[in-house]
Amino acid sequence: MKKIALTFLMAIVAMAGANAQILKKLQKGAEGLIGGGDLSTAEIGQGLKDALNKGVEKGVDELSATDGYFKHAVYKILLPEEAQSVVSKLKNVPGFANLEADLIEKMNRGAENAAKEAGPIFANAITSMTIADAMDILMGADNSATVYLRKTTFDQLYGKFNPVIVKALDEIGANDLWRNASNAYNKIPFVTKVNNDLDDHVTTKALDGMFGKVQEKEKDIRRNPAARTSELLKKVFSKQDSNRK
Numbered sequence: 001m002k003k004i005a006l007t008f009l010m011a012i013v014a015m016a017g018a019n020a021q022i023l024k025k026l027q028k029g030a031e032g033l034i035g036g037g038d039l040s041t042a043e044i045g046q047g048l049k050d051a052l053n054k055g056v057e058k059g060v061d062e063l064s065a066t067d068g069y070f071k072h073a074v075y076k077i078l079l080p081e082e083a084q085s086v087v088s089k090l091k092n093v094p095g096f097a098n099l100e101a102d103l104i105e106k107m108n109r110g111a112e113n114a115a116k117e118a119g120p121i122f123a124n125a126i127t128s129m130t131i132a133d134a135m136d137i138l139m140g141a142d143n144s145a146t147v148y149l150r151k152t153t154f155d156q157l158y159g160k161f162n163p164v165i166v167k168a169l170d171e172i173g174a175n176d177l178w179r180n181a182s183n184a185y186n187k188i189p190f191v192t193k194v195n196n197d198l199d200d201h202v203t204t205k206a207l208d209g210m211f212g213k214v215q216e217k218e219k220d221i222r223r224n225p226a227a228r229t230s231e232l233l234k235k236v237f238s239k240q241d242s243n244r245k
Helices: 002-015 020-033 041-064 083-090 099-127 131-138 144-171 174-186 199-223 231-244
Strands: none
Touching: 041 099, 041 131, 041 144, 041 199, 041 231, 083 099, 083 174, 099 144, 099 174, 099 199, 131 144, 131 231, 144 174, 144 199, 199 231
């Protein structure tokens, strides 16, 4: 009930800019709902944005580094399911003995290269976040910010990632390798034809990994006080902590 009332009030606050007196009263009431007026709604919004920026920056840096995807225990990009049939049938064909290992490394290198494009898009989404959004996220689940970012950035990120991945896969030979392999496979009598396009698979998996990494960072800041590296972050997330008790 407290969260619903708070979100409702903050939505009104966001729309009340034309009347400064009403805005002031509503802000004061919203601050009271979260446990005192020692921290303004503007500070809460800025604190959450700072936390998200830090988490996103770390996540992007880690995944865009060499081996960020390729040697990650969780986010390493593997071949699509349909590729297993191709690999199995072609492993004894000259030129395709190392097909699976070669493709996996090349796909992950493409994703690492594309990950560099994510930072500015995340930053713009965070900057555009309203106070009402920030308050709802602060008092929400451990992945509320990640869910918000996925909803507001996925299409744009896909549009940025995909051409970079296409280019990267072309430059390192992954697309040619897969096309040659899938075309050779598709010539085998009676097999079910497979798609020779790797781009969508790698792009989608790369974005899944990116949002997964952001969610890790969000959860750390929410659950681990030591990850709150500024006084503002400590103050803001103490509101979340007290709300959960």
